[in-house]
Amino acid sequence: EKGGHDYFMLKEIEEQPEALANTLRGHFDGGRIVLDEQRLTDQDLRDVDKVFVVACGTAYHSGLIAKYAIEHWTRLPVEVELASEFRYRDPVLDRDTLVVAISQSGETADTLEAVRHARGQKARVLAICNTNGAQIPRESDAVLYTHAGPEVGVAATKTFTSQVAANYLVGLALAQARGTKYPDEVAREFAELEAMPAAVHKVLSTVEDVRALGRRIADSKAVLFLGRHVGFPVALEGALKLKELAYMHAEGFAAGELKHGPIALIEEGLPVVVVMPSPKGRATLHAKLVSNISEIQARGARTIVIAEEGDDTVRPFADELIEVPAVPTLLQPLVSSVPLQVLAAEIARARGYDVDKPRNLAKSVTVE
Numbered sequence: 001e002k003g004g005h006d007y008f009m010l011k012e013i014e015e016q017p018e019a020l021a022n023t024l025r026g027h028f029d030g031g032r033i034v035l036d037e038q039r040l041t042d043q044d045l046r047d048v049d050k051v052f053v054v055a056c057g058t059a060y061h062s063g064l065i066a067k068y069a070i071e072h073w074t075r076l077p078v079e080v081e082l083a084s085e086f087r088y089r090d091p092v093l094d095r096d097t098l099v100v101a102i103s104q105s106g107e108t109a110d111t112l113e114a115v116r117h118a119r120g121q122k123a124r125v126l127a128i129c130n131t132n133g134a135q136i137p138r139e140s141d142a143v144l145y146t147h148a149g150p151e152v153g154v155a156a157t158k159t160f161t162s163q164v165a166a167n168y169l170v171g172l173a174l175a176q177a178r179g180t181k182y183p184d185e186v187a188r189e190f191a192e193l194e195a196m197p198a199a200v201h202k203v204l205s206t207v208e209d210v211r212a213l214g215r216r217i218a219d220s221k222a223v224l225f226l227g228r229h230v231g232f233p234v235a236l237e238g239a240l241k242l243k244e245l246a247y248m249h250a251e252g253f254a255a256g257e258l259k260h261g262p263i264a265l266i267e268e269g270l271p272v273v274v275v276m277p278s279p280k281g282r283a284t285l286h287a288k289l290v291s292n293i294s295e296i297q298a299r300g301a302r303t304i305v306i307a308e309e310g311d312d313t314v315r316p317f318a319d320e321l322i323e324v325p326a327v328p329t330l331l332q333p334l335v336s337s338v339p340l341q342v343l344a345a346e347i348a349r350a351r352g353y354d355v356d357k358p359r360n361l362a363k364s365v366t367v368e
């Protein structure tokens with residue numbers, strides 16, 4: 001059943017190229033991005049003047065990534081908020097607000113309440129969901145389904161990367177409706193997305209090396225994760241996976257915050273995972289991160305660096321190096337989050353835990 005794998009999660013991690021391809025399939029037709037159940041008109045999309053993304057847990061991390069792409073492509077302000085906070089704050093919403101609700105199960109109580117609150121305030125709601133006909137899509141104005149297939153492991157993996165891809169489709173649909181991107185640019189961005197299943201497939205060739213690394217660091221007492229720009233939500237997601245599966249203290253930080261506090265945590269032998277931006281695509285940020293890594297390495301950290309293949313500047317500072325293929329910056333989370341999933345699962349297994357059924361957690365959280 002696990003397809004010869006030690007645990008379902010590994011099978012699902014390896015299904016990501018297919019899940020991504022399925023999520024993208026059929027959404028570019030006649031030269032245009034098309035969503036699934038679209039009960040919003042093009043005029044509704046043109047009228048949008050602000051976007052909120054609401055979600056919980058891993059889905060929230062996919063939303064944090066979406067912000068970079070949607071703001072860049074549409075010039076609309078995007079706020080990303082935990083559904084449980086959004087609902088009980090008094091967010092400023094009206095009929096020109098688009099609320100994107102992301103939920104794998106489509107049944108998460110906090111996200112559902114956020115959707116109801118938003119609709120009560122006349123905002124338009126677009127759901128991104130992996131479960132056909134679930135409650136959240138039923139109560140939304142438009143739906144985009146991720147087609148990741150059923151996920152058995154409690155920890156979200158293929159549904160996470162599929163959410164990231166779906167979020168990009170929403171960003172492109174908005175850019176197309178608003179005219180902030182020309183049709184040929186939308187087509188080009190879609191083609192970049194379509195190349196991602198092959199890129200993720202390439203990352204999967206590192207699985208056994210990453211598993212071996214996981215076993216080597218499995219008895220650490222904590223692991224820190226650092227990233228910048230889209231690498232920051234990837235760091236948060238890497239830390240969440242490790243907490244939920246390996247029951248270890250794990251924290252994700254924006255690398256630029258290091259000197260503002262977290263560097264005090266660095267001690268001899270502490271594993272620190274660093275998600276590097278592209279040395280070509282984001283040269284300035286790349287240089288800043290190289291300097292961060294050298295600082296933490298000098299203070300004794302064991303640096304585990306996820307970097308674009310061929311990024312030689314980072315080598316001297318990487319105690320462990322995991323290479324991922326070069327892809328456009330906004331799409332980098334689709335490749336860089338994969339080794340972090342493998343790392344968390346294998347550390348959990350090495351510590352003797354049930355990777356597919358972590359303690360205290362349920363696949364779908366239907367109470368607030």
Ligand code: F6R
Pocket residue numbers: 056057058059060102103104105106107108111154155156157241244363364365
């Ligand atoms: C983490 C995980 C959870 C879910 C969260 C939201 O691996 O699975 O953090 O992402 O409970 O669930 P959905 O997406 O079903 O709303």
